[in-house]
Amino acid sequence: ETGVTQTPRHLVMGMTNKKSLKCEQHLGHNAMYWYKQSAKKPLELMFVYSLEERVENNSVPSRFSPECPNSSHLFLHLHTLQPEDSALYLCASSQDKGGIDTGELFFGEGSRLTVL
Amino acid sequence: AQSVTQLGSHVSVSEGALVLLRCNYSSSVPPYLFWYVQYPNQGLQLLLKYTSAATLVKGINGFEAEFKKSETSFHLTKPSAHMSDAAEYFCAVSDPYNNNDMRFGAGTRLTVKP
Numbered sequence: 001e002t003g004v005t006q007t008p009r010h011l012v013m014g015m016t017n018k019k020s021l022k023c024e025q026h027l028g029h030n031a032m033y034w035y036k037q038s039a040k041k042p043l044e045l046m047f048v049y050s051l052e053e054r055v056e057n058n059s060v061p062s063r064f065s066p067e068c069p070n071s072s073h074l075f076l077h078l079h080t081l082q083p084e085d086s087a088l089y090l091c092a093s094s095q096d097k098g099g100i101d102t103g104e105l106f107f108g109e110g111s112r113l114t115v116l
Numbered sequence: 117a118q119s120v121t122q123l124g125s126h127v128s129v130s131e132g133a134l135v136l137l138r139c140n141y142s143s144s145v146p147p148y149l150f151w152y153v154q155y156p157n158q159g160l161q162l163l164l165k166y167t168s169a170a171t172l173v174k175g176i177n178g179f180e181a182e183f184k185k186s187e188t189s190f191h192l193t194k195p196s197a198h199m200s201d202a203a204e205y206f207c208a209v210s211d212p213y214n215n216n217d218m219r220f221g222a223g224t225r226l227t228v229k230p
Contacts, residue, residue, distance in 0.1 A: 004159070043206070043220040090159055103148060103210035103218050107159035 003027065006091050006108035014116050015081060021111045023074040023091030032074040033105065034066060035090040043090070049074060081115045088112050118143035118209045122221035130229045135179075135194040137224050139207035142188065148210040149190040150218070151181055155203045163205075166190060177201070202228045 004025045013019050025032065034046040048056035049068040063085075065077040074091055092105040123138040141147060148167050152160040164175025171183040177200075181192045190207060207221040 006159075042222045045218075092160075103212070104150065104162060104165060105160075105218060107152075107161070109157075109159045112157070 004091055004093055004106050004108035006089075006111050008111060009109065010112045010114075012114045012116065013078070013081065015083075017081075018077070018079040020078065021076040021089055021091075021113075023076075023108055025072055025074075025091075025093040025106070025108075027093055027095075027106060029093035029095050029106070030071045031094045032068060032071070033092040033094070034074065034076050035092060037088040037090055037110070039087075047076075078113070081113075083115050086113055086115045118147055118211045118217075118219055120207050120209050120219055120221040122205075122207050122224050124224055125222065126225045126227065128227040128229060129197045131199055132196050135192070135197045135201065135226065137192040137205050137207075137226065139181075139190045139192065139221060140188055141190060141207075141209045143209055143211060145211060145213050148212055149181075149183060150208040150210065151175065151179070151190075151192050152206045152208060152220075153177075153203050154206065154223075160206060163192070197226075197228045199228050199230065202226055 007022045031050045033048050036044045036046055045058050046060045047066040052068050063080050067075040088110045090110045091108040094105050119142045121140045150165045151163040153163050154160045163179050164173045166173050166183045174180045179194045181190050183190050204223045204225050206223045208218050210218045
């Protein structure tokens with residue numbers, strides 16, 4: 001399998017549920033990202049991991065909890081979400097965070113989350 | 117910090133017509149610039165990128181973009197639109213001196229009429 005894979009592709013959950021989104025990259029990259037894409041809003045960067053360490057957290061509510069156990073896997077743990085959290089969550093990876101790389105991002109197909 | 121402005125949230129063209137999607141950037145240093153395309157229910161896919169080499173960049177699916185420093189622009193063009201080009205297009209800028217932080221524009225939805 002190649003590229004960036006996200007599971008599940010679709011998720012419906014209640015506000016009291018706990019669920020997780022999974023992302024796996026097969027590109028040998030060492031940086032991974034979570035983006036939120038809501039209707040009629042620009043892409044919002046949520047979290048960045050470089051070499052498995054979190055390097056950026058853009059003031060995301062604590063009901064979103066990321067986990068990066070190794071450079072190939074990234075999770076987004078969800079609990080007590082709100083209806084306004086319904087969105088497409090995109091995972092991306094890049095070769096490096098900084099250095100000589102251009103910063104090109106490789107995206108997964110996204111996980112469509114609906115919070116009831 | 118760098119930023120990107122995409123002029124026009126919606127663009128509609130007829131099949132076979134010229135496609136022009138506008139992007140202006142703001143950056144205090146020579147940036148890297150990207151165009152991504154997103155088809156319905158899919159992630160973003162790289163169309164092309166500018167990384168300080170040739171100012172006219174050719175990408176996939178017949179798209180190209182020209183970096184114009186004097187105009188701080190990186191507009192995306194395609195001579196002849198195809199129905200399959202209907203999608204959302206995102207311009208992005210990356211700052212090579214700031215950990216390559218990437219900033220996206222709000223996107224332009226391209227509709228192609230038969």
